[in-house]
Amino acid sequence: MNYSDIAKLLTENELKVTPQRVAVIDALFALKNHPTADAVKEFVRKNHPNLALGTVYNTLETFCEKGIVRKVKTDRDFMRYDIITQNHHHLYCGQCDRIEDFFDEELDEILLNYFSKKPIPGWDIKNIKLQIDGNYTNHKPPKNE
Amino acid sequence: MNYSDIAKLLTENELKVTPQRVAVIDALFALKNHPTADAVKEFVRKNHPNLALGTVYNTLETFCEKGIVRKVKTDRDFMRYDIITQNHHHLYCGQCDRIEDFFDEELDEILLNYFSKKPIPGWDIKNIKLQIDGNYTNHKPPKNE
DNA sequence: TTACTAAATAAGAATAATTCCCATTTAAGA
DNA sequence: TCTTAAATGGGAATTATTCTTATTTAGTAA
Structure with missing residues (x-):
């Protein structure tokens, strides 16, 4: 930018x-x-x-x-x-302080669909984000670039 | 307990x-x-x-x-x-400090399924929780109980 | 370009959630 | 009951974040 x-x-x-x-x-x-x-x-x-x-x-x-x-x-x-760029979810590594963005429109579609068919009583839902906990396994050796 | x-x-x-x-x-x-x-x-x-x-x-x-x-x-x-009791998600109210538990086994099933078919490269996923942002609309007048 | 004004910033003090320290107490096993 | 490592109480220390105030500045209009 x-x-x-x-x-x-x-x-x-x-x-x-x-x-x-x-x-x-x-x-x-x-x-x-x-x-x-x-x-x-x-x-x-x-x-x-x-x-x-x-x-x-x-x-x-x-x-x-x-x-x-x-x-x-x-x-x-x-x-x-x-x-903020577009709607996205977060991947949290349990072993380091990495937080990575995760984009998945197919998944967003599924969730949107699911909650439109099955609203939550007493709640007006604005936004759904996934908090995905796991371990980052992709630590690569440093390269010269 | x-x-x-x-x-x-x-x-x-x-x-x-x-x-x-x-x-x-x-x-x-x-x-x-x-x-x-x-x-x-x-x-x-x-x-x-x-x-x-x-x-x-x-x-x-x-x-x-x-x-x-x-x-x-x-x-x-x-x-x-x-x-911790069982796996659950959280509903966050944008207007007050309410955080409510949300249980939905059908949804858990869908998510489990989705990510087993479509793993995230470089990540070993342990747990998926939804952060559902919205407004609590169910404020009831107080009753005598 | 200049002058005006509400908004933004710098600098540092204040606040407060959380952690740390250590002397004392206690739970659990022998 | 005795022993000891672990847990606790009390309070000081830390530190992320907020607040305060004097000064500076961006945007606007003349």
Whole structure:
């Protein structure tokens, strides 16, 4: 995502285009594995050494309110953040802190179908996400690239 | 769950049967809506006023390690705890702090089937839970009971 | 370009959930 | 009953996150 795309995204959401916000969006796209606020701060400070940690939190919170970013629940310690692209599920590794996105439209279809036929009494369902717990088995030896 | 059931559960998991642990198990069964550590402390102190908050945390952590209890993290504030009975999913209300259990064996069957036919490369799947976000619409007026 | 203003940010203090430490107590087995 | 490793109480320490306030800035209109 280039600068003008980011600026557009912010403007569409009635947010001022500040260097800090652009930097946070950049970080969210660059950092895989659903970064913590602290990881975003580290990334962002490479180019903006004075960017305050409080600003990172503020910015992420604002983005969540606007629906640009989603908070990711883990059963570990901190909050982690996920820039929203399309509906997707999460794979959680039980042995390391990896959280991977999982896209599967066929599965989404099945779930949508299932719950439209069998609604849950007393609940108005907005969104269904899978939390898939397992172990990441694909650790490859490092290559020179 | 009566005392001897709880004692059995603890012994089976190689844990000493202490009044504090029994009280925490009692609290987890009594409190609905996936209590926080603080809610457990409050409940437990009715009968054990000196029970330390640190002990509540220790006990819950120990139970999690043994698989007696599961941590439930929301995108809000604290860690919450869920005593494990059988496989189930969670309904999260977007408007209040309600987290409800959701049991559906037919759905579990469908998911099991789906992923056995279509495994995820690089991942060894242990468990699939649904995170169902929506709004609880069933708030009833209080009755005298 | 300049001036204006509401919004955003920097810096650091404050808050509070959770963890840690250690002296004392206790459950369970011999 | 005795012994000992494990558990607990009490409170201090840690630290992710929020809050506060003075300063700066993006966007707008003249």
